[in-house]
Amino acid sequence: MTRAARQQNEARQEALAKTNPLFGPRKLKLGTFCTNVGGAACMSTMEGVYEATWPNVTATARLADDMQFEAIVPLGRWQGFGGVTKFNEQVYEAMTFSAAVTAITRAPSVFATIHVPTLHPVLAAKQATTIDHVGHGRFTLNVVTGWNKAEIELFGSPLLDHAERYVMADEWITLVKLLWTSDELFDFEGKYYSIRSACLKPRPIQPYPALMNASGSAVGKAFAAKHFDIAFSGPTKPDPASIRQQMDAHRNYAHQEFQRDLKVWMTAYMIIGDTEADARRQFEYCVHEKGDRVAAKNFMDGMGIASQSIPPDIMKRIGDDMIAGYGGFALVGTKEKVASELQMLAENGVDGVLLTWPAFIDGMTRFKEEVLPLLAQAGLR
Numbered sequence: 001m002t003r004a005a006r007q008q009n010e011a012r013q014e015a016l017a018k019t020n021p022l023f024g025p026r027k028l029k030l031g032t033f034c035t036n037v038g039g040a041a042c043m044s045t046m047e048g049v050y051e052a053t054w055p056n057v058t059a060t061a062r063l064a065d066d067m068q069f070e071a072i073v074p075l076g077r078w079q080g081f082g083g084v085t086k087f088n089e090q091v092y093e094a095m096t097f098s099a100a101v102t103a104i105t106r107a108p109s110v111f112a113t114i115h116v117p118t119l120h121p122v123l124a125a126k127q128a129t130t131i132d133h134v135g136h137g138r139f140t141l142n143v144v145t146g147w148n149k150a151e152i153e154l155f156g157s158p159l160l161d162h163a164e165r166y167v168m169a170d171e172w173i174t175l176v177k178l179l180w181t182s183d184e185l186f187d188f189e190g191k192y193y194s195i196r197s198a199c200l201k202p203r204p205i206q207p208y209p210a211l212m213n214a215s216g217s218a219v220g221k222a223f224a225a226k227h228f229d230i231a232f233s234g235p236t237k238p239d240p241a242s243i244r245q246q247m248d249a250h251r252n253y254a255h256q257e258f259q260r261d262l263k264v265w266m267t268a269y270m271i272i273g274d275t276e277a278d279a280r281r282q283f284e285y286c287v288h289e290k291g292d293r294v295a296a297k298n299f300m301d302g303m304g305i306a307s308q309s310i311p312p313d314i315m316k317r318i319g320d321d322m323i324a325g326y327g328g329f330a331l332v333g334t335k336e337k338v339a340s341e342l343q344m345l346a347e348n349g350v351d352g353v354l355l356t357w358p359a360f361i362d363g364m365t366r367f368k369e370e371v372l373p374l375l376a377q378a379g380l381r
C-alpha cells in the first residue's frame with residue numbers, strides 16, 4: 001500500500017473511532033445478529049428459540065448494551081423460509097429497528113441492513129443520517145444486493161442477474177457517499193439513478209457512516225473491498241491455520257487491489273454446556289431432534305447452496321450449522337472451550353464476531369454470566 005493510501009485509511013479509522021465502537025481498541029469485537037427476525041438464526045422447534053417481539057428486541061439490546069457489545073446487526077428480510085417453524089417470517093424492518101434500538105442503547109453500533117433495489121439512495125442517506133444523529137455517531141449501514149428472488153419481486157422489480165446487481169450497487173453506494181459528504185448542490189446521472197440539485201443537510205456525525213458488506217462471490221468481494229469498512233468471511237475450515245490464512249487473504253486482497261484497510265468479521269452460533277457432552281446433547285436436540293430441515297432446504301436452495309456440487313459429509317455439516325445458527329462458526333462446548341475458541345479467532349485475525357444462540361435470550365444471559373468474565377481475564381474484553 002502506498003504511504004498516501006495508508007494515511008487515508010488511518011485518517012478514516014481514527015475519525016470513525018471517535019464515535020463508532022466498531023473501531024475502538026478492544027481486540028475482539030462482539031455483536032448480536034438477527035434479533036429483528038423470528039427464529040433469529042435458528043431453524044428449530046426446540047423451546048426458547050427467539051420470537052420477534054419488541055420486548056425481546058429490547059431485552060437483547062439491553063443485554064448487548066450491558067456487555068458493551070460493539071454491534072447489533074439486524075437482517076434485511078422481507079419473507080420467511082417456510083417449514084414448520086415459518087422461519088424468519090416475522091420481521092421488523094431494519095432502518096426503523098435501528099433508529100429505535102439506537103435510542104434505547106448507549107454502547108453498540110446498531111446497524112441497519114438494506115437491500116439496494118428496495119431503497120432510493122436519497123431516502124437511505126437521509127434515514128442513515130438521522131440514525132447517526134440519534135446515536136451520536138454510532139450508526140453502521142450493512143448493504144446487501146439481494147439474492148432472494150421472492151423478496152426482490154415483492155417490490156415489483158425483477159432480480160437482476162448477479163453481475164448486474166453489483167453494477168447497480170456500486171452506483172448506489174457511490175451516490176449515497178456523495179449525498180453524505182457533499183456540501184455543494186450536485187447532479188448525478190447514472191445507469192440506475194438520476195439526481196437533480198442534491199445537497200442533504202445535516203451531514204452525518206461520522207465523516208460518513210461506517211459501512212459493512214457481507215458478499216461471498218468474487219465480484220461481491222471486490223465490491224466490499226472497494227467501498228466498505230467491514231467485510232465478512234464465512235467459516236471454511238475451523239482450524240487456526242486455515243482461519244489465519246482466510247483472514248489474511250481477505251485483508252491482503254483489499255490492500256493490493258484497492259489500497260484499502262478492511263476489518264474482517266465472522267458470524268458464530270453458541271451452545272454452552274455444563275460439560276462437552278452436555279453441549280453436544282443440546283446441539284443434537286436442537287438440530288437432529290427438533291431441526292426444521294424444510295426451512296433449511298428452502299434457504300439453501302434460494303441461496304444456491306446445491307447438494308450436487310458439495311460432498312455429502314460437508315453438505316451435512318453445512319445443513320447442521322444452518323439449522324443451529326445460519327451457517328455460522330460453531331462455538332459448542334463448556335464455557336472454557338467457547339472462550340478459548342473466541343480467543344483463537346481473535347488471535348488468528350478475526351476482528352469481530354456476530355453471535356447468535358439457538359435459545360437466544362437464555363444463551364446470551366449465560367454467556368454474560370459465564371463466558372464474558374473469561375474473555376475479560378484473557379484481555380479480550
Ligand SMILES: Cc1cc2nc3c(=O)[nH]c(=O)nc-3n(C[C@H](O)[C@H](O)[C@H](O)COP(=O)(O)O)c2cc1C
Nearest residue numbers: 075076113144145146147214215216217220232267
Ligand atoms: C453477516 C451476514 C449478514 C447478511 N445479511 C443479509 C441480509 O440481511 N439480507 C440478505 O438478503 N442477505 C444477507 N447476507 C447475504 C450477503 O450479503 C450476500 O448477498 C450473499 O452472501 C450473496 O453473496 P454474493 O452476492 O456475493 O453471491 C448476509 C451475509 C452475511 C455473511
